[in-house]
Amino acid sequence: MKSSAGDHEGAATAFKSFTEIRPDFYQAHFNLGRALVQLGRDREAIESFQRALTLHPHHVKALTQLANAHKRLGNLDEAVRLSEKAFELDPADTSLVITLARILSQSGRYREAVEVYQKALEIKPDSAPMHYNLGNLVRRISGDAAANPHYVRAVKLDPNHVNALINLGITHRRDSPETALEYFRKAVALEPDSLTALYGALSLEQRYCDFDAREISHAATLKALEGDAYRSLIWQTAANWIYESLFAPLPWPAIHILQRHISKLIDEEIRVQGSLPEQVPSAVASNRRLRIGYLSPNFGSHPVGLVTLSLIPAHDRGRFEVHAFSTRPGGSDGSEAAIRHRDAFDTFHEIGNRHARDAAAYIRSQGIDILIDLDGYMDNTSPPILAFRPAPIQVFWLGHGGGLGLPFVDYLIADAIVLPPGEERHYREAIVRLPDIYHCTDRPPIAGDCPPRAHWGLPDDATVYCVFNNPDKIDRQAFDCWMRILKGVEDSVLWFSPFRQNSNTLLSNLRRYAERQGVDPARLVLSERVPDKSIHLARIRHADLMLDTFTLNASSTALDSLWAGLPLLAMQGDRFSNRISNSMLHAIGMGDMVCADLDEYERRAIELGSDPSARSDLRNRLHDNRDTTPLFNVERFTRHLERAYETMWSRHRDGQPPAPFDVPLMR
Structure with a gap:
């Protein structure tokens, strides 16, 4: 009773007392082992499970618990041996099959794990969990396409198998993203707080700039993170969510919870695999490289x-x-x-x-x-x-x-x-x-010849705003602002960068939202991808002003724009990820192009779009600053970065722990 109520310490004490009164009662030893597992005391639990098995050698659950305890301690060979013994006693028990296969997988014995599932499926061909887990193994060995039939079979046997639906979304994501989105949405409908399914849906809705659906998924994510839904995440998906938070922000407490979860799961993996031998500090010559x-x-x-x-x-x-x-x-x-x-x-x-x-x-x-x-x-x-x-x-x-x-x-x-x-x-x-900027830069060549505006679908006499950011960075706030800018500058157009696959769906969504804002969809221009970056940099010059995104700024795209001589307009951010272009603009002496708020951003974009002379002055400033300010001074940046490395090493060599510091400006 104490264990079922969550009092594992009390349960362990009670079962321990009972084993002293009845040392021949195998169930008491087994229950003591389970309580010790809940307390994280696997070594003691192993002793209890072994005593239970001495009294009852065919106790399948004790064998399984013992195998799992050895697995957690990194004793994989023993874990496999015990799991195989349990499997032999009851080959039709799905949980035993999955346990054995997982331990074999963690030992790197993937093909043996596949054989376990195949043998078990001969006995229970209609087991959705085994088809699903077999799909996971096949995917690891042979890739997505080979795994799909197993996931499809699992869903056919169990239409509510959320994980199989999610994995079908994952395996279709690259080549058939719209199909993948359907699978993720089905999974969300079945399990609204599944953070794995929500991640799949939200990330694709973001890719397609489906603002309405994206906001629904984001709200559902924030709600799910208020509880403990994160506990079911594998560390990679938790990490995906932290990366996704650059595009769809999460509150700091949620990010910290996910970071701790990742750390815990990776630590468990290390315990299973075994850590590397501890490094013995060696004397290091102060003058060596x-x-x-x-x-x-x-x-x-x-x-x-x-x-x-x-x-x-x-x-x-x-x-x-x-x-x-x-x-x-x-x-x-x-x-x-x-x-x-x-x-x-x-x-x-x-x-x-x-x-x-x-x-x-x-x-x-x-x-x-x-x-x-x-x-x-x-x-x-x-x-x-x-x-x-x-x-x-x-x-x-x-x-x-x-x-x-x-x-x-x-x-x-x-x-x-x-x-x-x-x-x-x-x-x-x-x-x-x-001291100048955290981001390094390159100085790539720019083609001398470039086809005219008309080649790229741009009107010769229009004001051309461009957004060459990854479309994942575009959100409703930014897009609505851009539509107001277009309405404020007659005959202006918005030029988008080459998108990834399924550009038609993406462009269709953007044009639909433009029409909703009262903007002619034809004023959104999409150009094809250019494999030669020097030509891409040259064609950037056909634009009049680059408009940055708000939630996650341009980084390499901003550098391309500034290097090519195209002014960039940005807005002040509140996190690392939306202060990147701010940092770059200050490093090239154009900090006045960072707007304090949305109103200023919109107003300045309209003013510049309506004033060719002001745009010309900006281009001239940018041209003059490119070779005289820190942004594209690779040698200066490298010396600062190297000073950072040397300071880190100096602290380590002196036996000091890592500590924050600022690198001094080097002239």
Whole structure:
């Protein structure tokens, strides 16, 4: 009774007393073990389950509990042996099948796990849970397409199988996103507080700029996070939600809850896999080069890869040895940027096909002093590697706005605009502020020749506003504001960047919302994607003004605009993620283009759209500032970043813990 009421300590005491009175009663030992499990005392629980099995060798539940306890302690071989014994005793018990298969999977024995399900399905072919779990395994081994029939079968057997519907959404997301959205919405209808289903729905509604549906899903998410729905999330989905909060903001308490949940689950995975041997500090010569490592799946044609192209060769090789650790499965994306990165690093390591523990051990074997994660929660390849502590100092920088909030990340690199003094309380990392700007830049070539406006579908004599941001960043507030701007400037148009797949659905939604605001949908212009970035940069110059988004700013897109000479109008933000363009504009001496509020943003956009002379003055200022201000001064930025690394290392070498500091301005 005490255990069922939640008093596990009282239950353990009661069952312990009972075993002393009746040491031959196997059920008392079993119940004591279960109470100890609830208290997190697995080693003691193992003793109780073993006593129960001595008295009752065929006690299937005791075997299963014992297997799970060994699994949690990382004794996977013993866990497999015990699970196999339980499975032999009752091969038709779905829970036993799933337990054995999961433990085999955690041991890396995926094909054996598949065989367990196949054997069990011969006995119980109509088990939706087993078809679902088999689908998960097949997906890991052979990919989405191979897994789909198993998920479809699970849903056919159990139309209310929420997880199978969610996984059908996940497996269709890339190639058939509209079908994926249908699956996610079905799952939400069945389980309105499923944060996994809500994430799938919201992220796609955002991609398509379906503002009405997006706001409903966002409200449902906030409601679900008020309770404990997050507890059912795997760590990757919790991480997805933190990344999604850049686009659809979550309150700080919810973000902190998700961060703690991620930390707890990753810690449990490490206990199962076994941590790396503790690093023994070694004497380090003060004059040797620091070994820094950059960790990312995106050393290629990705915004992170592109903006770091000039940084890597700019590092002072007399003071730094620079390594890349690519977590991209299957290696390089084959782009020109990937080739340049491979040549720029002192050593380029492919670790994308290694398990997290193996990847961490490999990084440690390279003697890396400072490991800089450039990914964070974008692709979720870094956190499980960082958790094994492969380097004595671990840093998050650049991948996305904000921090990770994980105990194994020591520093977060920022600046005084994106993360002003007083906001450190929101971050677990020690904050390092660079003096000019936290974001690095590249200086890519711009094509000399570019087709005229008409080639891109733009009127020759119109005022052209452009929004070349990822459409995921567009929300109703920004779009409604832009429509008012168009109505305020006669014959103006809004030029959108090339969208991803299913552009028709996206553009249809935007035109529908434009019409609702009383704007002719034909004033929204979409141009095709241009594979040659130099031509893309050249065509940007056909626009008159770039309008930034509000919730998540432009970053690499803002840099493209400013480098090409196109003025950018932004609005003051209240978080790291919506202060990025503010930081960039100040670093290029154009801080007056950051508006205090929505009214000023709208008013200035209309004024500039109506005044060619004012726009010309802005372009001239931008042209003059480009080569004389810090934003595109790669060498100056690199020296500041290197000073940050050296300060971190100096503290570590002196036995001091990570602590916040500001890097002084270097002339």
